[in-house]
Amino acid sequence: MAEYQLITDTASLKALCRDLEGAPFLAVDTEFMRESTYYPELCLVQIASPDVAAAVDPLADIDLTPLLDLIVESDILKVMHAAGQDVEIVYNLTKKTPWPLFDTQIASMALGMGEQISYAALVNHYLGISLDKGARFTDWSRRPLEKRQLDYAVADVTHLAELFPEMLEQLRQTDRGAWLDQDMQRLTDPENYDSPPEKAWRRVKFQGRNAEALGRLKSLAAWREREAREKNLPRGRIVKDETLADLAGHPPKDQSGLARVRGLSKTWATNDIGERLMFAIEDAEPLSADEIPDKARGRPRLGPDAALIADLLKLLLKVRSKEAGVAAKLIGRAEDLERLANGEREDLPLLEGWRYEVFGEDALALVEGQLSFAVKKGKLKMKGKPD
Known part of the structure; x- marks a missing residue:
């Protein structure tokens, strides 16, 4: 286990944030409890750069402002895994979301690793490390935390700081970094976390x-x-x-x-x-x-023909996602496929940018009768690809 600091006072937190200011990126994770409260109770913040790692205790007598400013105000890239709940916590505390942000679970979809790869599977894939899950169900609100619990928590960000550069290099080699922009922006949209x-x-x-x-x-x-x-x-x-x-x-x-x-x-x-x-x-x-x-209005049900087209689009999506080595969910949602089958063309992400190149162009061709499926020697083939 790499060395790390346990931060329980404001002076130490300010010193930590100064050490992190020049980092190329920050791996961030949180531990919280929300089973019995409306707002998730933040119990621990783990943060790491390539050189520094720390666990910050929000339940101690500490002012989190320097850390929160680093997360939401700085231009340093924040790296998280399945970041939705972590972003929600930051938003509840600051009314802002971390940006720029890189979510390794979303990135894994662009790299063909499935739709919701777990953090443990990601660590095992890139680092060959099997994570100890013994502290997974810890009551993070109880004090004092044991060293075993802190080691478990900090490992989430130290491993993240190790594997992120490898993921980034893969995205560069495959020229897929831009594929993630829209999803990262959607993830950090404050409207997702503002609940009037x-x-x-x-x-x-x-x-x-x-x-x-x-x-x-x-x-x-x-x-x-x-x-x-x-x-x-x-x-x-x-x-x-x-x-x-x-x-x-x-x-x-x-x-x-x-x-x-x-x-x-x-x-x-x-x-x-x-x-x-x-x-x-x-x-x-x-x-x-x-x-x-x-x-609530009752979205028009798909007629028999449109329902069949939607099924064909789902099959085409499976084919194209497999060929491209990218999770189908990142390309298009079932709702968007149904809208396309129903004749809609406006405001469909799958008809824009890289999604259009990977899938949308062929999806339109299928809907318009220019593309069809065929079975040849037991294998699924496409017929009539557009010029």
């Missing part, structure tokens, strides 16, 4: 397009979001999604009716939180037509 209560209803699965029911769902989801934030509890600990959807579709006439709602305690018929829930129902207004998203 008024938009919370979009995360709840709801069948139907009734404007009044959707309006109640919007009001109820906003109410639940505020309750969860105020109490710092997971949304589901307030009211589960399925109960929220049921209330939106079949609202009780008065608070006493909450006693008969599956998923709620009978005490809600008389307590304060039940009263606040009923206010949310009573204050709801029908959702305006322009607010109803495509899925």
Whole structure:
């Protein structure tokens, strides 16, 4: 295990950040707990350059500002693996996202290593090291942390700092670095992590397009979001999604009716939180037509022919992704394939840039009848490739 520092005071953190300022890149990871809270509780930050490694303890008497500034304000490239939750934590603390950012899980898709390669598999592939998973389920909020736990946590960034240059060289050799730009920008879009209560209803699965029911769902989801934030509890600990959807579709006439709602305690018929829930129902207004998203409007179902074309596009995507040595998910999503099969052409990423070259051009040719599949000597072949 490479040497590293455990940082528990602000002066030491400032000194660490000065040492890291000239680094070519920073490998960053976090350990957190979120099972019983609305906001993830940050318990440890691991950071490494090619020469320096450290674990920073946010639960100590420490001001994280120097570290957060280094992550969100500096031009140094930040390297993470499956960075979504780490970026969320940084955003919650700063209202900014790390940039520039390199996510090794996304990069692995461009290098043909599957759609969601684990960090352990990535380390084994590039470094030939089998990671010790013994501390994976550690309660990171308990203090003191054992050396074994810290070694495990810091290894995540020291190994990342070792394998990143190899991945980068592979991307350069294959000329695929630019393939990642759009996905990295999407990953760091602040809108992904900004959750205004008024938009919370979009995360709840709801069948139907009734404007009044959707309006109640919007009001109820906003109410639940505020309750969860105020109490710092997971949304589901307030009211589960399925109960929220049921209330939106079949609202009780008065608070006493909450006693008969599956998923709620009978005490809600008389307590304060039940009263606040009923206010949310009573204050709801029908959702305006322009607010109803495509899925709630009932995205037009694919007809028999379009459904067959979508299936053929999925087959073509498998063929082309295998040939290109890139994960199919990085090229196109099932929703985009269905939109293409349905006749849409605007705002489809698979018809732009490198995706068009790898797959989109042939996908259009297939949809327009210029390309077809054939089986020759037991192997799948393409016929009628466009000029």
